[in-house]
Amino acid sequence: MSIPDSKTEEAVALSRRGFLGLLGKGAVCAGAIVGAGSAIGASQVGSGKHAFQQNDQQYAEAVNNPPKIPEYNWNDHQWAMGVDTTRCIGCLRCMEACKMENSVQMDANHHRTWVERYVYLEGSSTALVDSQTDPKNIENSGSETKFRFDNRYRNVKVAKAFFVAKLCNQCEHPSCVQVCPTGATFKSKDGPVLIDTTYCIGCQYCVQACPYGARSFNQSRGTAEKCNWCYHRITKGLNPACVEVCPTGSRIFGDRNDPESPISLFIRNNHVQVLKPEMGNAPNVFYIGLDKEVV
Amino acid sequence: MEHVFDHVTPYIGYVYPNETDFPWSQLIVIYPYITGLVAGAFVISSLHHVFNIKSFAPISRFALLTALCFMVFAPSPLLFHLGQPTRAFNAVITPHWTSAMAAFGYVAGFYLCLLILEVWFAFRADIVAMSKVRSGIMGKVYGWLSLGSDDVSPRALAIDHKVARILSMIGIPAACGLHGYVGFVFGSLKTREWWSSDLMPVIFLLSAVGSGVGLIIVLYVIVSKFRKTPILDETMRGLLYVMFTGVAVVMVIEGLEMLEMVYKAREGIDTVMALVAGPIWAGMYIQWGMSAFAMLVTSALLVFNTHGKRLVTWLFLSGLAMMIGVLAMRWNVVIGGQELSKTMKGLLTFTPELFGRESLFTVLIITICPYILLVLITKLLPPWNEKIEPDHRVSEVHKLA
Numbered sequence: 001m002s003i004p005d006s007k008t009e010e011a012v013a014l015s016r017r018g019f020l021g022l023l024g025k026g027a028v029c030a031g032a033i034v035g036a037g038s039a040i041g042a043s044q045v046g047s048g049k050h051a052f053q054q055n056d057q058q059y060a061e062a063v064n065n066p067p068k069i070p071e072y073n074w075n076d077h078q079w080a081m082g083v084d085t086t087r088c089i090g091c092l093r094c095m096e097a098c099k100m101e102n103s104v105q106m107d108a109n110h111h112r113t114w115v116e117r118y119v120y121l122e123g124s125s126t127a128l129v130d131s132q133t134d135p136k137n138i139e140n141s142g143s144e145t146k147f148r149f150d151n152r153y154r155n156v157k158v159a160k161a162f163f164v165a166k167l168c169n170q171c172e173h174p175s176c177v178q179v180c181p182t183g184a185t186f187k188s189k190d191g192p193v194l195i196d197t198t199y200c201i202g203c204q205y206c207v208q209a210c211p212y213g214a215r216s217f218n219q220s221r222g223t224a225e226k227c228n229w230c231y232h233r234i235t236k237g238l239n240p241a242c243v244e245v246c247p248t249g250s251r252i253f254g255d256r257n258d259p260e261s262p263i264s265l266f267i268r269n270n271h272v273q274v275l276k277p278e279m280g281n282a283p284n285v286f287y288i289g290l291d292k293e294v295v
Numbered sequence: 296m297e298h299v300f301d302h303v304t305p306y307i308g309y310v311y312p313n314e315t316d317f318p319w320s321q322l323i324v325i326y327p328y329i330t331g332l333v334a335g336a337f338v339i340s341s342l343h344h345v346f347n348i349k350s351f352a353p354i355s356r357f358a359l360l361t362a363l364c365f366m367v368f369a370p371s372p373l374l375f376h377l378g379q380p381t382r383a384f385n386a387v388i389t390p391h392w393t394s395a396m397a398a399f400g401y402v403a404g405f406y407l408c409l410l411i412l413e414v415w416f417a418f419r420a421d422i423v424a425m426s427k428v429r430s431g432i433m434g435k436v437y438g439w440l441s442l443g444s445d446d447v448s449p450r451a452l453a454i455d456h457k458v459a460r461i462l463s464m465i466g467i468p469a470a471c472g473l474h475g476y477v478g479f480v481f482g483s484l485k486t487r488e489w490w491s492s493d494l495m496p497v498i499f500l501l502s503a504v505g506s507g508v509g510l511i512i513v514l515y516v517i518v519s520k521f522r523k524t525p526i527l528d529e530t531m532r533g534l535l536y537v538m539f540t541g542v543a544v545v546m547v548i549e550g551l552e553m554l555e556m557v558y559k560a561r562e563g564i565d566t567v568m569a570l571v572a573g574p575i576w577a578g579m580y581i582q583w584g585m586s587a588f589a590m591l592v593t594s595a596l597l598v599f600n601t602h603g604k605r606l607v608t609w610l611f612l613s614g615l616a617m618m619i620g621v622l623a624m625r626w627n628v629v630i631g632g633q634e635l636s637k638t639m640k641g642l643l644t645f646t647p648e649l650f651g652r653e654s655l656f657t658v659l660i661i662t663i664c665p666y667i668l669l670v671l672i673t674k675l676l677p678p679w680n681e682k683i684e685p686d687h688r689v690s691e692v693h694k695l696a
Binding site: 133205213223279 | 393
């Protein structure tokens, strides 16, 4: 069996009529995004702290009765992700999509993915770095659930600036798995590092051990939390939510076992780097356009 | 600005967003502190039991009970810290052996059993004697505690002593293992510059001995005042020697670790220096100030060959200083390590909560518990040789082997 891949989909020739049709769809999509954005604001006001947390019943159902995917074989896949920092515009729709898709805690202190902004001011040899967690950014957007960078550099001369998206690197040698005392977190055959939240004791040793700060602690569940590349989606042949919503295609996802998949092409056609290679973790998120200042 | 999340740790520079939820709080500060006290107290007890150093005879059994009482509460800070405390035994039932933490249940369990066994063998003669002397419910309790083994013939007592001695011998590497292991839990994390040092287990172990000796000195002086018994000069001199050695070595090793870090000056050393001068400056002053005080005082006591009341006063003060200094050191390591961001571009400032599950109040309760248990257990099993049976049966025990 195989999962439908984007490459197998029939290529559509872009005629003038088709192009206009696409424009129309784009307008609808843009409307949907605006709608979703305002929905976040509304639901946050309505339901208090954790607007997109599953309720206890939903969580129990998901844990006790996980969806079965009979036709999926994890030995057939080797998932990987690429980040093209030269394309990222810092719109933070990936953060928003992740929070909604995975019911991550809706505050600025727990993320499965985030975007860092690096800015070199003229004459400076080091970069200024911030993320959405920066209180100034939250103040500017007015809410922790509105993901936006402020415009703090508008009155200064910027020499160079870029965004770097961060997420779990699903390492080949994951420190978090090494230090987990119960084996609740483990490396799956197809790449992602997963957590069995019914077995995690919440010691947070994994949070300490992750060199990339990709793990957090879910206070309400008392267990560790991290990006799993939307395992529930990729096992059904879908892209992770962050990849799906990225408007510039700066996040690339696919199966390395397939030489023609987007990620295989991305790695083959670019000089890719990984974050903190000196840690020896062998990350599976590949970057292009990194800078010496990127942490 | 108001945050949705209550426990936001403020920062300067750039830190990873998830780091603003501080993972290990003050409870993880007192966990290595308490196990350190256990290791130190046990070493004092062993100096008599294993090496037969006579000056420690009067306090060796008291030190053993102290070690036991603190060991009983050593895992409690961890339990309070776990997000899912009811699943704590998952790590014991299905240990994931690549994790240093998976060994905790076994290491602590083994050591606790060893302490209980050693206490039983060291006190069996007394338990038997008490079961004969005391009437009523306490007589029964002592009868149960003796586990039906009421033979107090010289041969049986000699066996008791021998077994206690062997257990104590096993206990020395076990105590070192227990505490070196705690150091390994921190030192083996490559992620954190402040922890990731090969010297970490050694530093933890040596400072443990320092704080443990300090604890025994402080308790011995206080208990003797309460019981209105003389504080033996010979014992205090013995404790002075151990204290001096402990403080001297630990200060040198800690100094070397700091020097190595500064000298290597790897990427982010500026942030390390900012950490020392910033969030943990008070802790560093207390740690080094108290150590220096203990070092100077013990040196002076040795140089001037001080005895008597002056020795008691100053050694008591340096013991107290060492306990405070090592507590500060634990704070500097555990909290300081997390205040230094993994990005090496930012510093967090942790502020402990006063009340709640993970708070200073919890820490206070957990810290007091071993002392209360010690008071109770010394009532049950008086460790002071001179007060036991008229025929001095117990004080003979150690001379028989």
